[in-house]
Amino acid sequence: MYTFEDLSNMQAQSLKMQSWIRRQTFSPEMEKTLRRFSSWEVSELIFRINQSTFRGRLAADPTLPTGEVLDEGRQRWFSLDEINELRRRMKINRKSLMPPRPAGKRAIRAAIANFKGGAGKSTVALHYAHAAALDGYRVLCVDFDPQATLSHSMGLSDVTEDYTVWGIMARDLVRETDRMNAAPQAAESGTALPQRRLPASIRDLGLGELRVADFIKPTCWPTIDLIPSCANAAFVEFASAQYRHLNPDWSFFAAVSRYLDQIADDAYDLIIFDCPPAIGYQSMNAVFAADMLYIPSGPGYWEYDSTTSFIGQLAEALEDLAAFEGTLPNGRITLPKTFYDIRFLLTRYEPGNELHRAMFGAFKKVFGDNVAKHPIEMTRAVEQSGRFLSSVYEIDYRDMTRETWRRARATFDQGYMEFKESILKAWDQMEVEE
Numbered sequence: 001m002y003t004f005e006d007l008s009n010m011q012a013q014s015l016k017m018q019s020w021i022r023r024q025t026f027s028p029e030m031e032k033t034l035r036r037f038s039s040w041e042v043s044e045l046i047f048r049i050n051q052s053t054f055r056g057r058l059a060a061d062p063t064l065p066t067g068e069v070l071d072e073g074r075q076r077w078f079s080l081d082e083i084n085e086l087r088r089r090m091k092i093n094r095k096s097l098m099p100p101r102p103a104g105k106r107a108i109r110a111a112i113a114n115f116k117g118g119a120g121k122s123t124v125a126l127h128y129a130h131a132a133a134l135d136g137y138r139v140l141c142v143d144f145d146p147q148a149t150l151s152h153s154m155g156l157s158d159v160t161e162d163y164t165v166w167g168i169m170a171r172d173l174v175r176e177t178d179r180m181n182a183a184p185q186a187a188e189s190g191t192a193l194p195q196r197r198l199p200a201s202i203r204d205l206g207l208g209e210l211r212v213a214d215f216i217k218p219t220c221w222p223t224i225d226l227i228p229s230c231a232n233a234a235f236v237e238f239a240s241a242q243y244r245h246l247n248p249d250w251s252f253f254a255a256v257s258r259y260l261d262q263i264a265d266d267a268y269d270l271i272i273f274d275c276p277p278a279i280g281y282q283s284m285n286a287v288f289a290a291d292m293l294y295i296p297s298g299p300g301y302w303e304y305d306s307t308t309s310f311i312g313q314l315a316e317a318l319e320d321l322a323a324f325e326g327t328l329p330n331g332r333i334t335l336p337k338t339f340y341d342i343r344f345l346l347t348r349y350e351p352g353n354e355l356h357r358a359m360f361g362a363f364k365k366v367f368g369d370n371v372a373k374h375p376i377e378m379t380r381a382v383e384q385s386g387r388f389l390s391s392v393y394e395i396d397y398r399d400m401t402r403e404t405w406r407r408a409r410a411t412f413d414q415g416y417m418e419f420k421e422s423i424l425k426a427w428d429q430m431e432v433e434e
Contacts, residue, residue, distance in 0.1 A: 032155025032389075034220040035396055036077035039067065045409070046083060046134050049092055057090055064089060080133065081222050087136050099136040099269075105430050106265040106332075107140070108340075108423045111290035113275035113283060115313075116306040120296045120347030120376065122149040124415075125274040127376075130393040131416035133223045137269040140216065142227045142256070144286050145276040146234035151226065153389045154219045159230040163215050165256060165282055166236040167207050168227070172255035173243045174198065174208030180249060196247045212262045225268075240281035252281060253321055257289035257333045270423065279313050287314065288321070288333060291426050293342045294419070297363075299349050299356040299375070304363065307344070340426035342370055345415065349375035374414035379407055 037046065043054035058064055065085050067076035078086070087097040112125045122145070129139045143150045144165050151159060161167065177196050216225045244252055260271065273286040287293065297307040322336035344367050350356050364371045392412055397405035 032220045034080060035394060036079055037083065039076045042078055042083055047097055084136065100424060101269050102427050105427055107268040107271045108292065108426050109271040109273065109290045110292040110294060111273040111275055111286045112294045112296060113287060114295050114297060114307060115278050115310045116297065116303055117277040119298055119303065122274050124294065124296050124345065124347065124376065125150055125272050126153050127391045127412045128416055128419055129224055129272050130221065130391045131412060132270050133221050134393060139224045140268045140271045141224065142271065142273045143229035144282045145229055145274055146231055148229040148231060150274040151228035154226050156217055156226060156228045159228045161230055161232040162207060164229050164233040165227065165285065166233045166239065167210065168215060168259045169236065169240060169252065169255040170202065170205065171207040171210055172258055173247065173250055174203065176250050177247050198246055212259065236282055237280045251324065253284045253288045254333065256285040260289055261332050279317060284317060288337060291340050292422055293339050294345055296345045296347045299346050299359045301359065304359060340429050341422045343372050343422060344370055345372040346375035348378045350378055372415065372418055374418055376415055377411040379411065
């Protein structure tokens with residue numbers, strides 16, 4: 001017979017293994033660091049210009065960052081900060097290397113969601129965040145999943161639940177309850193509304209006083225920040241149900257959206273949500289706050305079946321929320337909930353697998369243009385990146401054959417470029433918000 005003590009012992013053993021893996025993967029200080037990028041990568045894969053053109057520009061302007069020579073060859077290696085300075089200062093054919101970003105509009109919010117575990121949500125979120133950063137965008141990632149795969153892959157493992165999405169929701173409960181209590185007169189009758197009381201066990205946490213910046217943590221990528229998650233935040237589903245009982249008028253699903261509204265419009269260009277494999281309080285917050293919905297799915301029938309169930313249950317949940325239209329302070333996101341784009345993305349795809357090709361065809365037949373044209377292929381390099389808590393972009397191509405690395409990077413590059421097209425279209429549709 002097994003008890004909770006046995007489970008605790010198993011976790012302790014697993015934590016030792018996690019520590020060993022981090023020692024093999026991260027720096028001796030147990031901190032994840034970002035590698036440098038070769039002049040070949042910077043010119044051809046990041047700036048997409050000829051290497052000789054890139055070298056010529058560096059030679060013509062000695063004030064530009066020149067990187068470091070890390071071996072005996074001619075190759076120079078650049079930090080991401082140096083790459084971004086080059087991007088700001090260089091022009092090719094009189095064109096800026098800065099990525100398109102309309103002025104006066106807030107960051108686009110994209111939720112990576114599906115309640116099927118293993119669909120590749122964290123992998124897609126991680127790689128798209130890194131691809132966007134290499135493209136010159138400033139990215140904020142929000143880890144809604146208590147499994148915290150994205151947080152661990154970003155190098156954050158020592159996180160307390162107060163500074164996760166659970167803390168954001170508890171903070172919002174306190175603030176929204178106080179706001180409601182500050183309006184004592186009913187608009188129509190003039191009678192006093194009942195005061196909504198929160199127990200000291202919630203108010204004494206002090207979450208209501210936390211600043212917006214307290215939840216945002218830097219990563220080893222200088223242009224990527226993260227609102228992390230942790231295993232202890234798993235109880236958010238139970239806590240949220242209790243909070244709704246304490247204040248039935250609290251619009252729990254808009255908590256994260258209201259929080260993001262407090263971030264300056266020009267602080268980030270892209271906000272990516274990594275959602276848990278379930279429809280619950282956290283995932284509904286992510287979906288409600290999102291401008292775009294990306295739904296990864298494996299190429300098998302059962303995954304297709306699960307994805308079909310997911311969009312059905314999500315539709316029902318959003319329909320229920322629509323009943324509150326005009327009655328709740330939702331911030332910038334309004335009801336009924338709309339998305340600029342919904343896209344289905346096949347992951348772990350093998351082009352030589354007949355079943356995978358058939359399922360890709362089935363997705364396109366059912367969902368049409370809402371299916372991403374470029375599935376994420378399963379390659380050896382992709383598998384290796386997952387084992388070592390890194391993206392393909394973080395792996396040094398010298399650690400494997402360059403062709404293997406390039407193939408893996410190409411599948412995410414193609415997926416990201418399609419993702420970027422959706423972002424730009426969403427910005428075109430977005431009105432300037434006051």
